[in-house]
Amino acid sequence: MKTDELIAMIAAVAVPVKTGAASRRLRYALAWGIPSALLLMATILGVRPDIWQAATIPMFWLKVLFPTAVALVSFGLAQRLSRPGAGLGWLPAILAGLFIAIWLLGVFVVAQADVSKRSELVFGESWATCPFSITLLSVPLFVATMWAIKGLAPTRLTLAGAAAGLLAGGAASTVYALHCPEMTAPFIGIWYVGGMMIPTAIGAIMGPRLLRW
Template identity: 40%
Template sequence: MKTDDLIRQLAADALPVRRGAIGRRLLAGLLAGGLLSAAAVVIGLGIRPDLDRAMLGPVFWMKWSYTLSLAVAALAVTVQLARPDTVRPRGLWFLAIPVALLALAGAAELVRTPSTEWLAMWLGHSWRTCPWRVLALSAPIFAGLLWSFRRFAPTRLRAAGAAAGLSAGAFAATVYCLHCPEVSAIFVLTWYSLGILLAAGIGSLLGPRLLRW
């Protein structure tokens, strides 16, 4: 049998894929992992006691806007890299938008604050633990995304792993906002982002091993 004939025979029984199927499956894995991460925050870390008041102010929504928009942009890249025909994902520059906006907010924050208070504002009260907590909370979400990838056929495994890790880290940081009382933009830009980047780095290392098909 010729190769072309074999390909046609194999493709004859292939069922059409519904539009948006990849995105829906990734979202299902992400939500399942996100629920576990949220449970870990509620049971292990605890919800910040002033959450109801914090949600009335701009700082809480500044943090959530940053982490959630970064997570959505990363998930869009992950959807593309889950396909076998993706050479270079589109829209990577969207990832820079929330980072740039938060950096501008941090710069404005520094201008309004005396320089003697910059270090305390940057370190906050939890800089030693914040990145590691974000990384730990990203693990269930990353596992959920790995489950989603079981029905995909990615070819750029390292990039797909990094994108999945970035998505998991950003969504984990979103969940962590329910506990974290820090109010500085430069704190979020530094220590939240470090935890997210650690998750992306681990994802890039695990991608070639765990996403192989």
């Protein structure tokens, strides 16, 4: 069979991809990944016992909303990176703005605190386990988001893998916030972000291998 005939045959049976296929596939992945991460958190780490009292404190909502916002922006990035040639628009700038905002808030809080309190604000009681707990909770989300992107048409595989990892890390951080006793901006800006960066780095490294066609 000649090349022209093969191309013509493939074109004859090709059907257009439904609008919103990438978004739907990623939503399916999150619909499986988030409950799995919640179950993992509840069984291994446990929900903080004073969560209802903590929910009355504004910083509790900051540590929930910040990673949620990161996950939402990462969802948009993963969706666009799942399609060949799709532009990223303002999403990278918005993502950078979220990180810069939490870091600036953290610096402000530390600068305003007494010198004797600064170490506690930064390290809390769980700095050594926080990033790795987030990474653990991100595993089902990472698997689900990589599966979702693999079934689409990514061409920038390193970036697509990183976006999948950051989406998993952001969503896992939101889940982890239901367990975590820490509620300071410096802690969130360092250790929560560190927890998000681990699956992001893993995704960037594994993306070219796992997402290739």
